[in-house]
Amino acid sequence: MLISSTVNSLRISTIILGFSNLSVVIVGGVLLFLVFPGCDLQRITIPVAVVSLAAAFKIFAMFKSGIAQKATAFSILDSPLDSSAVDSINRLRRRLRYRTWLWWSRFALVMTLLQVSTASYLVFNVAKFISHDGTSSECQPGTTSNDNKWKTKLLISFVIAVFTIPLIHIFVGPAVLRWRSFYQTQDDVWKAHYQEVFDHGIREALCCLGRVKYMRVSKEDEVYSVARLLGDLVAYRASGTGHLELLAGLALLQRHSESPKSHDGLVEAPRETIQEAFAFHEFAEAAYTGPLLDFGRHTVFFPCAWLYRQGILAPWTRNRRPSLSGDNWWRGHAAAFLKYTNLPPEALRCGRVCQEKCEAAYFVVVLHHLRSVVISVRGTETPEDLITDGLGRECLLSREDLDGLINSSHICPDVKRSVESSFPHYGHSGIVEAARDLYVQLEGNLANKESKSSSGVLSSLLGAGCECDGYSLRIVGHSLGGAIAALLGLRLYHQFPSLHVYAYGPLPCVDLVIAEACSEFVTSVVHNNEFSARLSVGSVLRLRAAAIVALAHDSKTDTALIFRLARQFLFVSKNQRERIEVADPSELHSAAETVDELDHIVYVG
Known part of the structure; x- marks a missing residue:
């Protein structure tokens, strides 16, 4: 019974590849011992033997990988995500079994690459053998002749097979068994499976980027939280939807939908605000003191541009540059920021470059000619x-996080009542934590909230009788930095009513009530249909549900169309997509009506 269930779980590609590799081993033995027993050792015998041996090792690797995959599936089935029985021991066992399967899968991949290399070696030697027409210079007399052309044809067929089989394996993937045969339509189990996939993938990617410490963590951490969120987003697999089918659904949405052209109902920003946002935009860009900014502008020579901006060519100016937390020994990040903004060194007062998780890199600048203090928060780099x-899960916003809305005398009473009456409020957990940490960096963790005095950086600059008394405070940031800047402004507005936040393409970070309440001192600048400003867990879930519904309502969808639509979504340019005509808009309309229902019934969680 156990063997029967295992056989039923095998992928069709696994069965084909298994028998193909077994055929390579058998035919290789026939060639060695029956067809060409007396051939030169280096010409035929060794290449054929090596190829056959590689195929045998590949069968062994597939067998062990299948056993490890089955053990991994059972460990995930025994401890789904939402089960209260899941503890650190079960999670560790699940992780170890997944690593075991991953190891055997990669060993099988190594065997595949070995097959490709040995097949190339065999092709080279067989070509030389055939060019000599199998004469006695290559084989002993009588082993081959013009009357035995079938032997040469068998050898050529063998070469084609050993070269094709590993290429097929590369395209079909490492899985030996069908995950669906174990998980079926269990939503929580699919989430747990993809959580392990993303958890290991993220940790290995971080390890390749020099963050080796994440590979040693065995308990829940921030990577575990991110992996769990991503696992929830891929839970559409429980309904039988594949990845290509989801891409096809997205392509159908693009085919049937049009971007809104009208801006009715939107309030035009004051001209002065737009001009000031334009003036301070360079500070948001300058915060990218790493190679990312230069890579976008100088694709080929970006290392040279980055090193020049870091001031590596002028090391004698090191002592003139301000010292930032986490900067390199020649204070290159300070030099890069100052060079981009064309400011003197004394304008940059403090900042942080190298940070840990949920911490933001920032720069504090004093602009006497504009009578402004600018806090520039770096985005994703x-x-x-x-x-x-x-870390996109929602978290509760405390009253301290909303201090600028609740306690500021410059906020309209109706807005205050709206905020107070609609508690609790939620925000992006990673951004909220980063904004809280940045507040501590700038103002300190004040134990006495009633105290007006503070030893924080901002209070020492903008306080009564201080250097920048009467100056305005501007907080700017792009993408992630813009979202952190907005939440920081929500907390600082009570202390500094001259504050204004300019967030360029910020991530969604607060709920609608808070977003509308802070519109007086927070300005978001979004370029057309920039996706990052609309990227949230809720929007991804709605998009996922809409794509699946659009695919389900297209009666003409088959396997060939799914592949074509998926390729269209991945490769077709924007201009080409705009030329695609709507086939039946009524289908999209009827599909859109059921999106919310599908999102709440099939994909709860």
Whole structure:
């Protein structure tokens, strides 16, 4: 019974590849011992023997990989995500079994690459053998002749087979068994499976980027949280939808939908605000002191441009540059920021470059000619920033987080009542944590909230009788930095009513009530249909549901169309997509009506 269930779980590609490799071993033995027993050792015998041996090792690797995959599936079935029985021991066992399967899968991949290399070696030698027409210079007399052309044809067929089989394996993937045969339509189990996939993938990617510490963590951490969120987003597999089918659904949505052209109902920003947002935009860009900014502008010579901007060619100016937390020994990040903004060194007062998870890199600048203090918050540039982006679960916003809305005398009473009456409020957990940490960096963790005095950086600059008394405070940032800047402004507005936040393409980070309440001192600048400003867990879930519904309502969809639509979504340019005509708009309309229902019934969680 156990063997029967295992056989039923095998993928069709696994069966084909298994028998193909077995055929290579058998035919290789026939060639060695029956067809060409007396051939030169280096010409035929060794290449055929090596290819046959590689095929045998490949069969062994597939067998062990299948056993490890089955053990992994059972461990996930025994401890789904939402089960209260899941503890650190079960999670560790599940992770170890997944690593075992991953190891055997990669060993099988190594065997595949070995097959490709040995097949190339065999092709080279067989070509030389055939060019000599199998004469006695290559084989002993009588082993081949013009009357035995079938032997040469068998050898050529063998060469084609050993070269084709590993290429097929590369395209079909490492899985030996069908995951669906174990998980079926269990939503929580699919989430747990993809959580392991993303958890290991993220940790290995971070390890390749120099963050080896994440590979040693065995308990829940921020990577685990990001992986769990991503696993929830891929839970459409429980309904039988494949990845290509989802891409096809997205392509159908693009085919049937049009971007809104009208801006009715939107309030035009004051001209002065737009001009000021334009003036401070360079500070948001300058915060990218790593190679990312230069890579976008100088694709080929970006290392040279980055090193020049870092001031590596002028090391004698090191002592003139301000010292930032986490900067390199020649203070290159300070030099890069100052060079981009064309400011003197004394304008940059403090900042932080190298940060941990849920911490933001920032720069504090004093602009006497504009009578402004600018806090520039960097967006996504490092792996730690990506982790902060990925911590997209909602978290509660405390009253301290909304201090600028609740306690400021410059906020309209109706807005205050709206905020107070609609508690609790929620925000992006990673961004909220980063904004809280940045507040501590700038103002300190004040134990006495009633105290007006503070030893924080901003209070020492903008306080009564201080250097920048009467100056305005501007907080700017792009993408992740813009979202952190907005939440920081929500907390600082009570202390500094001259504050204004300019967020360029910010991530969604607060609920609708808070977004409308802070519109007086927070300005978001979004370029057309920039996706990052609309990328949230809720929007991804709605898009996923809409894509699946669109695919389900297209009666003409078959396997060939799915592949074609998926390729269209991945490769067709924007201009080409705009030329695609709507086939039946009524289908999209009827599909859209059921999106919310599908999102709440099939994909709860």
